[in-house]
Amino acid sequence: GAVVSQHPSRVICKSGTSVKIECRSLDFQATTMFWYRQFPKQSLMLMATSNEGSKATYEQGVEKDKFLINHASLTLSTLTVTSAHPEDSSFYICSASGTSGGPAVELEQFFGPGTRLTVL
């Protein structure tokens, strides 16, 4: 099946610093990548959708200047949390969809393992 990697898996940083999270599709071309945030005991919350080569579409309430998304190639998207604060501490998960050949082809999302961000 399609594999999506995410790096780093865990990061602890001081308040005010910026953190970059990478999401890579390893064996397929991801035309669309999604960034989610999940707080403890809650469901996934979609933050933004990005298509390769174009600007990301952010969900309502998500600050695009704070959460910078770059989808420069069909295999890589990055999320940068700028000037992180303790309330940004969360589990960030990326997913990718594309011509994977999976059961739902372009509809199925393949998830990365997630990045746990802790801001002190």
Place this chain on the structure above:
Amino acid sequence: GQNIDQPTEMTATEGAIVQINCTYQTSGFNGLFWYQQHAGEAPTFLSYNVLDGLEEKGRFSSFLSRSKGYSYLLLKELQMKDSASYLCAVTDSNYQLIWGAGTKLIIKP
């Protein structure tokens, strides 16, 4: 508005069968997914239904009724490792994935 409903938590016994229900109201429908998510991990794909009926895959089966806006995930011969959250998600007419809050399944020996 768009809405996905599923029970918050369920408990079942090892070796038994459990059915997790999901009802949805969305603007259009282009398929329903079930994902499994263990604590602290990302979701993993379980099943996809776009036509009415039952899809069986080993110990897991998923059913869909589009006219009723209803799906269920059936888990047979429960194992302790099946303890996880099960997420129902529907793709709407814009191909946006709408997520349910998830059902936490607790398996007891």
